[in-house]
Amino acid sequence: MTLICVGLSHKHAPIAVREQLAVPAEQLGHRLQELRALAGVKEAMLVSTCNRLEIFAVADGRQPSEEILASLGAVAAPHAVCRFDVDALRHLFRVAASLDSMVVGEAQILGQVKEAAAQAQQAGAMGPELSRALARATAAARRVRTETEIARGAVSVSSVAVQLAHKLLGNLAKKSVLLLGAGEMAQLAARELRSAGARELLVANRSSQRAEELAREVGGVPVSLEELPALLERADVAICSTGASRFVVTREAMSRALRARRYRPIFLVDLTLPRNVEPSANQLENVYVYDLDDLERAAAQNRDLRSGQVGKAEEIVEQELQVFLAQVRERAAVPVLARLRAHAEAVARAEAEKTLTQLRGLDEKQQKSVRAMATAIVNKLLHAPTRKLREEAGEGALGDAAAALFELDSPGPQPVPIPLPDPQPDPAPNPEPDPAQAPETDGAAQSSERAVLPLLRRR
Amino acid sequence: MATILVHIALLAYAAGAAAFLTWLVRPRPALVQGGRVLLLSGVVVHFAAFAVSLGVAGAGLGVSEWKGGQLFSLLAAVTVAGYLALDFKYELPVAGAFVAPLTVAVMVPAHLVHSTAREIAPEVSHSLVLFLHVGAATLGTGALALAFGLSVLYLASEKQVKDKRPGRLLARLPSLDLIDKAGYRLAVWGFVFLSLAIATGSLVSRESTGATFPIAPKEGFAVLAWALFAGMIQARLVAGWRGRRVAMLVVAGFVLLIGTYVGLLSAAPALHGSVAAAVLP
Numbered sequence: 001m002t003l004i005c006v007g008l009s010h011k012h013a014p015i016a017v018r019e020q021l022a023v024p025a026e027q028l029g030h031r032l033q034e035l036r037a038l039a040g041v042k043e044a045m046l047v048s049t050c051n052r053l054e055i056f057a058v059a060d061g062r063q064p065s066e067e068i069l070a071s072l073g074a075v076a077a078p079h080a081v082c083r084f085d086v087d088a089l090r091h092l093f094r095v096a097a098s099l100d101s102m103v104v105g106e107a108q109i110l111g112q113v114k115e116a117a118a119q120a121q122q123a124g125a126m127g128p129e130l131s132r133a134l135a136r137a138t139a140a141a142r143r144v145r146t147e148t149e150i151a152r153g154a155v156s157v158s159s160v161a162v163q164l165a166h167k168l169l170g171n172l173a174k175k176s177v178l179l180l181g182a183g184e185m186a187q188l189a190a191r192e193l194r195s196a197g198a199r200e201l202l203v204a205n206r207s208s209q210r211a212e213e214l215a216r217e218v219g220g221v222p223v224s225l226e227e228l229p230a231l232l233e234r235a236d237v238a239i240c241s242t243g244a245s246r247f248v249v250t251r252e253a254m255s256r257a258l259r260a261r262r263y264r265p266i267f268l269v270d271l272t273l274p275r276n277v278e279p280s281a282n283q284l285e286n287v288y289v290y291d292l293d294d295l296e297r298a299a300a301q302n303r304d305l306r307s308g309q310v311g312k313a314e315e316i317v318e319q320e321l322q323v324f325l326a327q328v329r330e331r332a333a334v335p336v337l338a339r340l341r342a343h344a345e346a347v348a349r350a351e352a353e354k355t356l357t358q359l360r361g362l363d364e365k366q367q368k369s370v371r372a373m374a375t376a377i378v379n380k381l382l383h384a385p386t387r388k389l390r391e392e393a394g395e396g397a398l399g400d401a402a403a404a405l406f407e408l409d410s411p412g413p414q415p416v417p418i419p420l421p422d423p424q425p426d427p428a429p430n431p432e433p434d435p436a437q438a439p440e441t442d443g444a445a446q447s448s449e450r451a452v453l454p455l456l457r458r459r
Numbered sequence: 460m461a462t463i464l465v466h467i468a469l470l471a472y473a474a475g476a477a478a479f480l481t482w483l484v485r486p487r488p489a490l491v492q493g494g495r496v497l498l499l500s501g502v503v504v505h506f507a508a509f510a511v512s513l514g515v516a517g518a519g520l521g522v523s524e525w526k527g528g529q530l531f532s533l534l535a536a537v538t539v540a541g542y543l544a545l546d547f548k549y550e551l552p553v554a555g556a557f558v559a560p561l562t563v564a565v566m567v568p569a570h571l572v573h574s575t576a577r578e579i580a581p582e583v584s585h586s587l588v589l590f591l592h593v594g595a596a597t598l599g600t601g602a603l604a605l606a607f608g609l610s611v612l613y614l615a616s617e618k619q620v621k622d623k624r625p626g627r628l629l630a631r632l633p634s635l636d637l638i639d640k641a642g643y644r645l646a647v648w649g650f651v652f653l654s655l656a657i658a659t660g661s662l663v664s665r666e667s668t669g670a671t672f673p674i675a676p677k678e679g680f681a682v683l684a685w686a687l688f689a690g691m692i693q694a695r696l697v698a699g700w701r702g703r704r705v706a707m708l709v710v711a712g713f714v715l716l717i718g719t720y721v722g723l724l725s726a727a728p729a730l731h732g733s734v735a736a737a738v739l740p
Contacts, residue, residue, distance in 0.1 A: 166634060298623070
């Protein structure tokens with residue numbers, strides 16, 4: 001078995017290419033079934049976001065990667081990257097942990113990877129190998145988020161504003177947001193605040209017509225700019241982005257509003273130049289004024305903090321990857337170990353019975369002791385080889401050597417020493433998928449459901 | 460037995476403090492969980508020590524002497540229990556990083572340093588009012604200590620926002636709004652218990668000395684603290700004061716309250732602490 005990753009991301013392909021390749025959600029199921037139907041492909045998952053399109057597949061070798069690449073179309077070929085086995089696995093772990101993201105540490109990617117797994121599960125393309133790898137990648141991503149500060153702090157001006165609003169005011173569900181002016185960044189921040197749960201979004205503009213249009217666009221309520229004093233008493237967050245060449249919100253106006261609002265805190269976000277909010281208003285109690293420079297400085301600080309945590313996050317990812325690989329190797333060792341033990345136990349049993357027939361007159365207890373002694377000898381002899389095989393399985397020739405030394409008959413296909421071996425080899429190997437086997441394949445997908453579900457439940 | 464239990468509780472508090480302080484540097488959820496479990500274990504063992512002492516001392520009344528350390532031990536236990544309740548409601552591990560080391564700082568001298576035994580006036584050694592007075596004072600001080608802790612956190616983190624340098628402290632804290640509300644609620648509860656403590660204290664004083672409002676530093680500080688908290692609550696309710704101003708008043712009020720305890724220990728009156736002496740090891 002080989003884990004293949006074919007795809008491209010913001011690192012390799014410009015947005016013009018990525019937008020051509022993006023897979024709409026409604027087509028994902030169909031695309032997954034197409035991938036699953038490719039010769040040699042056993043399991044598949046497709047991660048499609050605005051920054052990447054990546055296909056992870058478990059196949060009978062590296063050959064299917066060419067067909068997977070071809071399925072992306074000619075436009076992808078110059079930009080796509082193919083990774084195999086440990087490289088592919090490491091890439092999956094890094095993607096899930098947001099180490100490969102455009103904004104390192106962003107939270108969405110883990111959800112998107114989980115969503116891709118859910119889609120693959122729904123389309124019957126998910127199997128035990130991918131499922132296990134995903135579960136570990138998700139665990140690694142969670143460790144990265146909790147043990148490092150890679151996800152701490154917002155890194156864009158609008159998200160810094162929203163995060164600060166949360167820090168100042170807590171739950172925004174009962175809060176009122178005032179949008180003054182029509183600047184793009186202000187609209188973005190207002191939308192983010194609205195989606196963060198703000199109770200109302202009041203939109204004020206010099207032109208009432210523009211206010212109405214804008215209110216429709218952002219899902220707010222148009223209000224007149226002439227009501228500004230009353231609006232300052234009502235709003236909890238005010239985002240200012242008017243084209244005015246003087247201060248729209250003065251310290252004096254804010255001071256008056258403050259008393260009327262019974263010192264309820266207000267967050268004034270000034271996203272324009274020249275500034276709309278008199279900076280000295282920040283000196284008033286419970287009034288917090290942040291302009292573009294302040295927000296950008298906080299965002300840059302957070303970006304620095306995140307990049308300082310990348311090394312630590314990479315270490316965690318590598319640790320988790322090595323643990324996963326060790327588990328895979330251990331699973332790979334199980335068939336050889338099982339055959340070795342069965343062989344040794346059969347020999348011990350046969351010799352014990354032979355001895356017992358020669359030693360006539362032994363009572364039940366004595367016979368039991370002879371059998372127990374034979375089993376004990378086998379256990380003692382096999383203890384060290386078992387440990388060694390478990391430790392080194394999948395990496396070298398020890399498994400094969402053990403099979404050759406003890407002349408162990410192969411009951412089926414030998415597990416291939418690759419990072420994602422099948423823990424329970426198929427009793428009847430069928431390297432080339434046969435369309436006639438389709439119901440069986442579905443059955444295999446269903447049988448893998450148990451392995452996939454724990455991952456999905458954690459979403 | 461009770462002494463051993465208190466030492467175990469102290470060890471648990473110290474380990475909990477270490478977990479919370481480490482969490483400030485390495486924000487792993489397991490550290491917070493560990494810290495909570497340790498503090499909870501500590502407080503359970505600590506109260507078990509009180510129960511054992513209470514068993515020894517009968518009904519907890521009728522004790523003839525008390526030590527300052529015993530009173531502070533009780534205050535520490537009540538504060539930790541209050542913090543755990545607060546944390547359960549608002550998720551405030553940062554406050555744990557404040558409360559746990561403070562508890563250790565109070566407990567170490569309270570239990571490991573020898574303090575002089577003080578006599579309790581025979582007129583009040585069996586008094587139920589004295590029992591109520593000590594209970595109310597302990598609960599009030601615990602609540603106000605927590606309000607003080609939250610106020611300090613509020614002031615520090617609010618300064619970060621005002622200075623436009625949001626840092627680690629702010630990242631570890633819930634919203635300023637929540638800290639403000641939680642601190643105010645605690646201050647109100649502290650004020651209620653403080654009022655009860657002053658009223659019952661006056662009755663105890665009359666029973667033992669005949670003076671309802673004796674002029675002494677202890678009483679003076681208590682009344683000043685009470686007046687400050689009353690003024691703060693009035694300003695909040697009537698004028699809507701909140702945030703920095705309220706936090707500073709709570710800090711000032713708690714400092715005055717500490718003055719009450721300094722007055723209590725330095726004047727060494729033979730009153731307060733009889734209940735503590737009865738129930739504490």
